[in-house]
Amino acid sequence: MSTFPDYYQILNIPKTATQDEIRQAYRKESLRTHPDRLANASPDEKRRATERFQAVADAYYVLSDPKRRKEYDSLHSSRSDRTGDPSSSGSFFSQFAGMFGGARPGAGAGAPQQERPDAEGVFADVFEELLRPEVERVAPWWSYFGAVCGAGLGFIVANVPGLLVGGYAGNRLGAVRDAKGKSVAAVFNQLGSTDKAAILRPSQRTRQ
Incomplete structure (x- = not known):
């Protein structure tokens, strides 16, 4: 069973953070983890940075929107397997697609799934x-x-x-x-x- 991504931990903010604090946390973490900063990094370092950068974008996408944040918080409080490991965010958007208007969790293979946000697109917007x-x-x-x-x-x-x-x-x-x-x-x-x-x-x- 996959673990549940703790987006507050990934952005290093408390659960009571304001929208402005969420935005500032995203700005800090996305700059720190952007893979293009690592011009001389090894492939493995690039891969880990890219994974972290995507998880930070996922966190901002979910927490920056009041409706998505409310739906996420309802799950967050009920999960005991929360983790700040960036890899935990990978399956979140397919596993809980119904939260954001996508397919129902557990729907068939042909059902539409909520796509993860484009990390570079989120970064460019902010x-x-x-x-x-x-x-x-x-x-x-x-x-x-x-x-x-x-x-x-x-x-x-x-x-x-x-x-x-x-x-x-x-x-x-x-x-x-x-x-x-x-x-x-x-x-x-x-x-x-x-x-x-x-x-x-x-x-x-x-x-x-």
Whole structure:
């Protein structure tokens, strides 16, 4: 029989923690356990960090929502096998899927199951203000290219005034191309491990 994940213990908070305390605890633990901080880690260290990072995201997903937290607490108080071991969170969302609107626990193999939260997605949502300044440093090639092309066409059509208008319009169109379909999380995931580690390094911004 699997053990029951103690999400309060995983986030290192008391059961009486406020929503703000839950958020701050998630920020601290997710930064500490994010696998991309371990640029030179062994595969086993990466695996354990990833497991811990996912469990921290699971904990935040459950406890940050008042309804999910209430449903979780009803089970939490009745279980004697609670543990802060990150591996205990693995089966939670399939075993107790009915809590969050998924399939009934014990339903057949073809029944839909509540999916675990995407750890990187949770992280990006909470840390968007941290990640955005860094990922926006990605070179806006299409913005530059659009400005040059627009300026050239504008100059042909209307000399200097056309150059200015065309350059601005081309730059804006290029910026749309740069940003289209790319969330902060998506751009962050495309960065190299060194850049990710630098972004994730604790700073004053994360301690506020």
